[in-house]
Amino acid sequence: MQNHFPLWKNILVLTFLVIGILYSLPNLYGNDPAVQLGSSSATPLQQGQANEVEAAIKSAGFTLKAFEFKDGKILARFNNTDEQLKAADLLRDKMSGKATVALNLAPATPAWLNKLGAQPMHLGLDLRGGVHFTLEVDMDSALKQAEERYTNDIRTAFRDAKIRYQSVSKEAAGIKVVLPNEESKVSAVAVLNKDFRNLDLAETGANEFVLTIPERDLREIKKSALGQNITTLRNRVNELGVAEPIVQQQGDSRIVVQLPGVQDTTRAKELLGTTATLEYRLVDVEHDVQSVLNGHEPVGSRLYKDKNGNPVLLKRAVIVTGDQITDASSGLDQDGSPAVFITLDNAGAKKMGKMTQDNIGKPMAVVFIEYKSETKIVDGQKVQHKEKVEKVISVATIRDSFSKRFQTTGLDSPQEARTLALLLRAGALAAPVEIVEERTVGPSLGQENIDQGKMSIIAGFMLVVFFMIVYYRGFGLIANFALIFNVLLLIAIMSILQATLTLPGMAGIVLTVGMAVDANVLINERIREELRHGNSPQTSIFTGYEKAFATILDSNVTHFIVAVLLFAFGTGPVKGFALVLSVGIVTSLFTSVTGTRMLVNWIYGSHRQVEKLSI
Numbered sequence: 345m346q347n348h349f350p351l352w353k354n355i356l357v358l359t360f361l362v363i364g365i366l367y368s369l370p371n372l373y374g375n376d377p378a379v380q381l382g383s384s385s386a387t388p389l390q391q392g393q394a395n396e397v398e399a400a401i402k403s404a405g406f407t408l409k410a411f412e413f414k415d416g417k418i419l420a421r422f423n424n425t426d427e428q429l430k431a432a433d434l435l436r437d438k439m440s441g442k443a444t445v446a447l448n449l450a451p452a453t454p455a456w457l458n459k460l461g462a463q464p465m466h467l468g469l470d471l472r473g474g475v476h477f478t479l480e481v482d483m484d485s486a487l488k489q490a491e492e493r494y495t496n497d498i499r500t501a502f503r504d505a506k507i508r509y510q511s512v513s514k515e516a517a518g519i520k521v522v523l524p525n526e527e528s529k530v531s532a533v534a535v536l537n538k539d540f541r542n543l544d545l546a547e548t549g550a551n552e553f554v555l556t557i558p559e560r561d562l563r564e565i566k567k568s569a570l571g572q573n574i575t576t577l578r579n580r581v582n583e584l585g586v587a588e589p590i591v592q593q594q595g596d597s598r599i600v601v602q603l604p605g606v607q608d609t610t611r612a613k614e615l616l617g618t619t620a621t622l623e624y625r626l627v628d629v630e631h632d633v634q635s636v637l638n639g640h641e642p643v644g645s646r647l648y649k650d651k652n653g654n655p656v657l658l659k660r661a662v663i664v665t666g667d668q669i670t671d672a673s674s675g676l677d678q679d680g681s682p683a684v685f686i687t688l689d690n691a692g693a694k695k696m697g698k699m700t701q702d703n704i705g706k707p708m709a710v711v712f713i714e715y716k717s718e719t720k721i722v723d724g725q726k727v728q729h730k731e732k733v734e735k736v737i738s739v740a741t742i743r744d745s746f747s748k749r750f751q752t753t754g755l756d757s758p759q760e761a762r763t764l765a766l767l768l769r770a771g772a773l774a775a776p777v778e779i780v781e782e783r784t785v786g787p788s789l790g791q792e793n794i795d796q797g798k799m800s801i802i803a804g805f806m807l808v809v810f811f812m813i814v815y816y817r818g819f820g821l822i823a824n825f826a827l828i829f830n831v832l833l834l835i836a837i838m839s840i841l842q843a844t845l846t847l848p849g850m851a852g853i854v855l856t857v858g859m860a861v862d863a864n865v866l867i868n869e870r871i872r873e874e875l876r877h878g879n880s881p882q883t884s885i886f887t888g889y890e891k892a893f894a895t896i897l898d899s900n901v902t903h904f905i906v907a908v909l910l911f912a913f914g915t916g917p918v919k920g921f922a923l924v925l926s927v928g929i930v931t932s933l934f935t936s937v938t939g940t941r942m943l944v945n946w947i948y949g950s951h952r953q954v955e956k957l958s959i
Contacts, residue, residue, distance in 0.1 A: 346886040347949045349942055357942045360934070364832035367839050370457055370464040375449035376409055377428035379435060381418040382444050388416020389443060400438055406431050418443075421450055465838050467604060468846035468920065469590075469785050471794050474604040477616060478781035479577075481597050486569035486775035487562060488514075493668075494543065494555070495519050497691045501539055504698075507531045518556035519543075525551060566596065569775045574599055576773050577616060599777070604844075616777065622666030626699070627707040627739060628657040648711060650736040658709055658736070663699050668692030674761035677751055682761035684738075684752045697747030704745065710738040710752065797850035804854050805831075808861055816868050818958025822943045823864035823936075830860045830935040834928050848921035856928030862899065863936035866892040872959055881954040889941060896937065904929045 349357075381397060383389050394413040401408060401420060409421040422428045428447060436445045449472065451464050469476060491514050498519065499512045509532065510522040523529045529551045536545060536555070543555040557565070570593060578591040581603060590602040601616060628645040633655050636647050648656050671687040688696055700708075713734045740752050808827065812820035834856060838845065871888030879887065907929060910922035948954050 347882055347945050348951070349945050353938075354942055357939055360833060361829055361939075364829065364836040366457070366460060367462045367836035368832050370451060370453040370462050370839060371835060373452040373454065373464070375464075376421040376452045377423075377425045378419055378421045378448045378450040379428060379432045380446045380448045380450075381420075381435065381439065382446075383416060383442075389413075389418060390416075393439075393442070394418050397435060397439070400434065401431055404431070404434055419448070419450055421452075463839060463842060465835070466842060466844040467794075468844050468849070468917075469602045469604045470847045470917075471797070471845065471850075472604040473785045473791075474602065476603075476781075476783040476785070477601045477779050478594065479573075479599045479601060479616065479777040480780045481570055481573055481599065482776045482778065483566050483569065483597050486565055487557075489775070490557065490565050491519060493691070494540070494557070498536070498540065498555070500695070501535050502532060505531065505535050507535065515554070518554045520548070520552065520554050522552045570597065570599070573773050573775065573777060577601060577777075581616075598780075616779070622669070623711045623713065624663040624665075624696070625661070625709050625711060626659040626663065626703060627709050628659050629706060631657060633657050648709075648734060648736050650739070656709060656736045656739065658711065663708070664688060664692040664695055674758065676758075682758045684761050685749070686752060687749050688747070690748075693748035696750070697745065700742050700747070700750075701745040704742055707739050707741050709736045711735070712737045793847050797847060800854050801850065801857065804857050808857060812861060812864070816864075816959055818947075819864075819868050819871070819944075822940050822947075823861055823868070825943060826864065826935040826939045827857065827860050829939050830928075830931050831857065833931040833935065834924070837927050837931065838924070843923055844920060845924070846917050846920040848917040849924045852921045852924030852928060855925065856932060859903070859928070860932040860936060863892070863896045863932065864940060866895055867936075867940070868959055871957065875957065875959075881948065881957045884957070885944060885948060889937070893937065896933070900929050900933045 381389065391413065397418055397420070398408070398411050401411075406427045407423055409423050410419075411421070412419040420431065422431065432445055432447055435443075439445060453463060466472075495512055495514050498521070499509075502509050502512070508524055508528050510524055512519065512521050514520075521532065523532055533545070533553075536543070540555065542558065542561055544558050545553055545555055547553045574591055574593060577599065578589070581589040581591065581601070589604070590600065592600050594600045628642070631642045631645060633647070636642070636645075636657055637655060641647060644660050645657055646660050648658055650656050668689050668691060669686055670689050673685050675683055675685060677683040711734060738752055805827070809824045812823045812827075814820070816823065831853070834853065843849075867888055870892045871884050874884035874887050875881070904926060907922050907926035911919055911926065914922055948957065
C-alpha cells in the first residue's frame with residue numbers, strides 16, 4: 345500500500361513526540377535563587393554541618409523554599425535573590441574556613457522529571473546574567489620561576505657531584521656560574537652537559553659562564569604556564585557548581601572566564617585570584633610536638649596543622665613542590681586502599697629518589713599552601729582580608745625508595761584521593777594572573793534578552809502558522825503540527841545534551857522555525873502539481889513525497905555542512921548558533937518528512953476513499 349506506515353514506524357514517531365514533550369518540559373519551570381556550599385578541604389561536608397547551616401538560615405529569619413544535602417554538598421533554595429544574597433553573606437561568615445559558599449541559580453525541575461534524567465538547558469551569560477573576566481597571565485613570573493628552579497637544581501647537582509663553586513646566581517643575562525679553578529670548571533661543564541643539555545652555555549670569562557634557556561623552551565614554558573592556569577581555573581570554578589562555565593585561551597597570554605549565574609563579582613574575583621602551591625616535606629619525628637606547642641620550636645623544623653586541625657611537626661627543607669608534578673591520578677593500591685599515583689619531572693624525580701633512599705620508614709607530608717583573599721562582614725561593611733593558609737593534606741610512610749613515579753596512601757576515602765589528585769595535578773597556578781577586563785551582565789538584562797528572544801520566536805512561529813493555514817489549508821495544519829513537534833524535539837535534544845543556549849542560539853531557533861516549513865512547502869507544491877496533472881489524490885500524495893524528498897535532502901545536507909563548519913571553526917556565540925542550527929536541521933528533516941507523512945497517512949491513507957485533498 346502506497347500511503348501507509350507499518351505499526352513500528354508509527355510507534356517510533358509517537359515515541360519521539362513523547363520524548364520531545366517530556367525532556368523539553370524542565371525548561372518551563374525556571375530556576376530558584378540558591379546558595380551552594382561545598383567542603384573547602386578534601387573531606388566532604390557532614391550531616392551535622394548541614395543541620396547547622398539549616399538552623400543558621402532559619403534563625404536569621406530567612407524563608408527556605410527547599411534545603412538539600414547530597415554527596416557532601418548543601419543546596420539552599422530561596423524565594424527571591426534578596427534573601428539569597430543576604431543568606432550567602434551570613435554563611436560565608438559562619439562557615440569561613442570550613443566550606444566554600446557560592447551563589448547559584450538551581451533548576452526548579454519537579455522530582456518526577458529529575459528521576460527521568462530530564463534537566464533544562466543551560467543558559468549562557470547573555471541570557472542568565474553573570475560575570476565575564478579577561479585574565480592576563482604574568483609570563484615574566486613564569487620565566488623567572490623556571491630560572492630559579494634551574495638555579496636551585498644546578499646548585500644541587502654540583503653539591504651531589506662534590507664540585508666546588510664560588511656562586512650560582514640568577515642574573516639579567518641568565519644563570520651565571522663562577523668556579524674557583526679550571527679543574528672545577530671542567531667537572532661542572534661535564535655535569536651540565538649531562539643533566540642540563542637543554543640549556544645554552546656560553547663562556548663569559550675565566551672559569552665563569554652563563555646558562556640561558558633556549559627560545560623554543562621559553563615558548564614551551566609560556567605555553568605550559570597558560571595551559572596549567574586554564575586547567576586550574578576550570579577546576580576551581582567547577583567546584584562552585586557554576587552551570588556551564590567558560591574558561592578558554594585568548595591569544596598567547598590571556599584567559600577568558602565566563603561564569604553564568606554568578607551574581608557576586610567579589611566572590612568570583614576571590615576564586616580566580618587565589619594562588620596556591622604544594623610542597624612535600626619530611627615529618628620531624630625526633631622532636632616532641634607537645635614541646636613545640638609549649639613554645640620550644642626546634643631549629644630546622646616548623647609546626648603545621650592537618651585538615652582536622654591536629655598539629656604536625658615538619659622539616660623546613662622542601663623536597664619537591666607542586667610545579668614539579670607532571671601528572672597525578674587516583675586509584676587503589678595493592679591492598680585496595682585509596683591512593684594517588686604521582687609522576688614527577690626529571691629534577692623532582694632526582695630529589696625524591698635521593699631523599700627516599702635515605703629516609704625509608706619515615707613519614708612524609710604533603711602541604712597545601714594557599715594565598716587567598718576573603719570578603720568578610722565587619723560592622724555591616726564588606727572588608728577584603730588577605731591571608732596565607734597552610735595545611736597538611738596527607739601524611740604517608742615511605743615504604744621504599746622511589747623517584748619519578750610513586751603513590752601516596754593513608755587517605756580516608758576514594759573521594760579524598762580524587763580531590764588530592766586534582767590538587768596535585770592542577771592545584772597551583774603556574775604563574776600569577778591579573779584581571780584586565782571585567783564585565784557584569786545583570787540578571788535583569790539577561791531576562792530582558794530572554795523575553796525579547798521568546799517574543800521573536802513566538803512572532804515568527806505565529807506568522808508561519810498563519811501563512812501555512814491560509815495557503816495550504818488542511819495540509820497547512822499538518823505542517824504546523826510538524827513545526828510544533830520540531831521545536832519540542834529541538835529543545836529536548838538541547839536539554840538532553842545539556843547544551844548552553846545563548847542569544848545567538850535563540851536566533852538559531854528562529855531561523856529553524858522558518859526553515860522547518862521549507863520541506864512542507866516543497867512537498868505540498870509537488871502534491872498540487874500532481875493534482876493539476878489529473879492524478880488521483882492517493883497517487884498525488886505518494887508521488888509528491890517521493891519527488892520532493894531528494895530536493896529536501898540536498899538542501900538540508902548543504903545547510904548541515906555549513907553548520908558543522910561554523911561549529912568547527914567558530915568560537916563562543918558562533919558555536920552556540922551553529923549547534924542549534926545543526927540540531928534544528930536534523931529535527932526539521934525528521935518532522936517535516938516522517939512526522940507529516942504519518943499524519944497524512946492517518947487522514948488520507950490508502951485504506952480511505954478520498955475524492956478531494958484540502959490543499
